[in-house]
Amino acid sequence: MTFVRHKDGSGIKVEQLVAHFEGKGGGSSLLKRCVHFEDCGAVGRHGELRLRSAFQPLFLAATMAAVAHEALLRVHDVKMRAVSPEQAFKIPKTPEQIVHFDRLCRTIHAINFVTQAQPDAVLYLNVDGRHLLNVHNGTHGSFFETLLGYCGLRPTQVVLEILESRIGDLDRLVEAIAAYQRRGFRVAIDDFGCRHSNFDRLWRLSPDIVKLDRSLIVQSTVNPRARQILPKLVDIIHDLGARVVCEGIETVGQHALAVNSGVDMLQGYLYAKPAPHLQYRPQSQMAAS
Template sequence: MNDTFKLPAHPVPVEIRRDWPRAEFGIDPIQGAVTEALGMRLASAFQPIFAPDGVTVLGEEALLRASLRRKPLAPPAAFAAARASGLLVAFDRLCRTLHLINFAAYARPQRSLFLNVHPELLPAVDAHGAYFERILDSQGFRPHDVVLELLESDAVAAEPEALQRAVGNFRARGYRIALDDFGHAHANFDRLWAVAPDYVKLDRQLLKLAASDATARRGYRQLASLLRDTGALVLAEGVETAAQRDLALEAGVDGLQGYLLGEPGYRV
């Protein structure tokens, strides 16, 4: 990391030091806190989630930015490399900790951090949850500050009992739950009711289709209404045009996320 400054030792939790004794952390003037693992350079980007007014920021979704030999590497490929090395759980912890370190540097009160949960970690949620809680505490956060995102496709693929057990464990620890990409390919209401999420993020393709088709527009409004009736807050993903924003607001969504309002970016 010749192009970074050293990160002071104290912000890095001891658990991460144990998992990655050779990992080097640093401060990049553009990317903020960065680290290296498995030959990859890792950084955090954040995309804001806005209230319907388009001004108030409700939370931010943390997104992994990985590169290998200075070439961008998609997050699924980065996690696949960790899985192949038998280090998936440790790699997930490292990424979440990096996100927390960066978020802690600028986070404002009342903003939630949305973190993705890798589906293969659901069966290990008991041990993993306790471990991650210590990391949260080391960075000055509580579980209630975090919203854990589960992809709807992963929730559908998971064993129902394992999914309910994992979600119940997360909730017992104080985390909130979001069901991401709802309606991608299909909308599974059985799993929706089983998860009973605090947030449902409507898949971006639904909004794109609704903006170009009157029947889909009515369906989008009806789906948002049905989801809100379950007690969940509904977030519209993929808001890229003013017309899509207006459509989402017309449907009564509780939050907006997309390039029109805020692109993913580094926080320094």
């Protein structure tokens, strides 16, 4: 049996994890089919694509302590040419391919996270909206919960980020979010404020966390009306029972606006750029002060 060491010394049951992922019996050959290990950690294989992880921390606005890390996909082809995540997610076409690719990305991230993180650490994972629509009968999260167990992660340690504005079938989205939450996963609505995002959808979705689209903080730095609206927007989301993340912070001025608006968490290049290793302190001393 193959193990990869967790930071606390426990083992990740890699062969069992991959066997469950493939839906077949054991056998080390499965490791060569979709997951292998390099010095940088676990690497996924999907056709000619190689899938790796980068992590960006989220900081508490009140203390600037890192409270979670978001996993971001980094993709290269066999010639090590970079492929954007958006391009990579367009490659799977059939429902089976879409589900397989989305699960593979999250599995790679989970493995790379637990080999570095403390036992109770929190991981944010993006979920392809098409995946949500291709899983039926309220079974969302059941397969992934088992995979997480092989990694030593619990659903309560995972926040699933969903870009709800791209999903037209609201009833199916409500069903998916409720199913995830029943299993203990928390759900974050990503990029709220862009496209067709609106509060009517938020009321129905009942997310645990709302991540504000970067355009809101950018507009607040140049538009007095937007600057007045931002704290009111945060108050409304709090009234819905959700916490607020302001992402895409790149300047000290944006940092101050976000903090003064009452957001709960902050994320952006001002504090830390995505990296293969977990980061726990803001790189900018001005933001940390």
